[in-house]
Amino acid sequence: MYHYYMFNKPFGCVCARRDDRYPTVMDYFSDLDNPDLSPVGRLDRATEGLLLVTDDGMFNQKLTHPSYKKEKTYLFTAMGTLSEEDLYALEHGVQLTGSDRLTAPAHVSVTATSVLKEVLPTLHPEIQSASCHNRPEHPIVFGEITVTEGKKHQVRRMLKAVGCCIIALKRVTMGNFTLDETLAPGEFKEIFPEL
Template structure:
């Protein structure tokens, strides 16, 4: 295994940081200072030290996290709370988020220290599907649904979105469905919200453009007021996880995601 990969997977830091540590002479292998990140080491028998302390090989980790609204997807931020604030008692050095969710979006977020895993799931050419549940002000008729399914323009200078899948769950007036909507109130969103139509459903996309789900629905006249990612590549959010809770992915779940991403 490459030395920099070993250190990153041992929670010393991400790949960029550990390369710096190596080049600055902070790493020894069997007592010798090593300054070449790509050197091959034996993680089972070699003794690797970081500033004089033995590094234990942690291996790859994969977390499923149920992200609550109000937290940004970042390792740290000076102005906002981040998803990593929920991992205070866990050594998260070298662990990063796979993709991201907007601050006000809830649901399934994966975290890992495995760069190949992230690559397989998030790179556009992999076409891994992600499904979101939404509530929006507005309505979706057959024409709107076909537009979303066939591809739609969501920004100046942008190409057509890739075909999506849309499933409408409920539609009606806000005054009739407000108690089913997981939102405290909409008082500040529209003066006539009480008599507005609302719609809920599932939108499945295979891209990752900025604010894509919100922008796609906006393009057909719907204003998203609640959004939750429920699945990635067939991996469904474990609903036994409360908001802010996490667990390790099972080996079966990891292999399923990797298999789907390679199809």
């Protein structure tokens, strides 16, 4: 019988079995003593939020293989602004550095704006340290983006293509799964998906 878990990935851990520098997602599951568990897809070290973990390889493939076009939604905080033209570009495809094709269409919305001095205290200390040299009045944009691809650092690279630098990123949905907001970062629960 296969096992499925919903994990609220915290900032700072990596989606690997072992790492010499950082804690791994799988460290959180070590007490389960199931060596067949692995993350469904990847989130980079600085990205938080929904990550599924399972020992069901077919389930993993159906959620991550590009041919299935599973939607993934992220909440982002970025330095910069998003004009109507920027939103149009993101929704219709942008050219990523090192890629010869436009990204697949995405859904993007701006949910709020602010300035760096207001947002800086809410950021992870590592990001605070990296961002504090910017001017306090630097514009900040909050938004939501849904993509169907999973290129490396895709959302970060998409926003960079329109002049924004993501300083906080959290995945909240993947396919039919939505992050249970009662899970604190680093917590997980067993789920029972209908397959």
